[in-house]
Amino acid sequence: MASIIKANQLQDFGGNSILTSDGAGVVTPNASGIKMTPAFEAHITTEQNPSGGTDTKINFDNEIFDTDGAYDTSNKRFTVPSGEDGKYHFYCDACIGGSANSSLAQNYLYIYKNGVKTNMRAHFNTNNDGNGRYYQLTIGTTMALVAGDYIEAYGRADLASGTVEIRIHESRFGGYKLIGV
Numbered sequence: 001m002a003s004i005i006k007a008n009q010l011q012d013f014g015g016n017s018i019l020t021s022d023g024a025g026v027v028t029p030n031a032s033g034i035k036m037t038p039a040f041e042a043h044i045t046t047e048q049n050p051s052g053g054t055d056t057k058i059n060f061d062n063e064i065f066d067t068d069g070a071y072d073t074s075n076k077r078f079t080v081p082s083g084e085d086g087k088y089h090f091y092c093d094a095c096i097g098g099s100a101n102s103s104l105a106q107n108y109l110y111i112y113k114n115g116v117k118t119n120m121r122a123h124f125n126t127n128n129d130g131n132g133r134y135y136q137l138t139i140g141t142t143m144a145l146v147a148g149d150y151i152e153a154y155g156r157a158d159l160a161s162g163t164v165e166i167r168i169h170e171s172r173f174g175g176y177k178l179i180g181v
Contacts, residue, residue: 008020009021035179040071055117058094086178088175094167095134095170098164113150115152
């Protein structure tokens with residue numbers, strides 16, 4: 001014989017709401033310890049044309065979501081809020097290339113922590129291709145952070161000819177705090 005427990009709210013011993021239900025099967029976690037927040041995702045709204053051969057911060061200036069207001073579109077960085085120390089996962093996709101087919105291109109995507117390039121990078125070598133213009137690079141990393149640490153995404157393209165382009169619709173940057181680790 002099975003038992004059924006019906007409740008619209010689960011509380012801890014202090015009377016704090018941990019989970020609530022709307023009665024239609026939608027459960028909302030209320031305790032910060034069971035939410036993967038802070039979390040954000042941002043896109044770029046205008047194509048970037050940085051100088052070739054230079055690491056350039058990608059202009060992720062359009063927030064898709066930002067649960068804690070921790071991503072700043074003016075300086076294009078996520079900053080860990082006070083009281084939110086922990087392990088975070090970050091991801092970035094960027095379409096980086098040139099305005100013309102090039103027989104020599106090195107394309108890079110980096111994650112920077114506190115203004116310093118980390119060991120996390122994506123790289124695409126088009127030396128033997130010669131036909132491509134744009135290449136999708138993807139990077140993901142998990143790192144321990146404390147309040148005040150900040151994370152940024154940078155791109156770079158070393159081209160033999162043409163203008164460097166970081167494309168709009170194929171580029172995004174996001175992250176979230178992990179729970180249980």
